[in-house]
Amino acid sequence: MKIKLLSFLILMLYLSLSTKAQNYLEMPVSIEVRNGSIASVLSNLEKQLYFNFSFEAQLINEEKKVSINEHDLPLKKVLKKVLGSDYEYKVVGTHVIIQNKLTPILRGRLSGLTMNHWKMQ
DSSP: OHHHHHHHHHHHHHHHHHHHHHHHHGGGGEEEEEEEEEEHHHHHHHHTTOOEEEGGGSOOOTTTTEEEEEEEHHHHHHHHHHOSSSSEEEEEEEEEEEEEHHHHHHSSSSOOOOOSOOOOO
């Protein structure tokens, strides 16, 4: 009986944390930045929602200047407006990981045989 109760409580805790984590991307944010760096926009968003962004340094030009004026827009939509549509987001704990949509493919190991279908004359 105690094991079933403990298992149930662990499951409920996991589901609660999982739901909260996914909600980061749907949480409404308000931001007004005129000609500011992407780094300052991300920092502002981190402070509003009490989490951190994580990404590879070469993925995003943090010094690029952007302007945005949005109120009560889901975080995911704000990120799309600031960074563009080439990124995907994964929530792990209190971190929002930003990845290029192509990153998993490029990191994979390719193997096989390449054939030339062109006949040389």
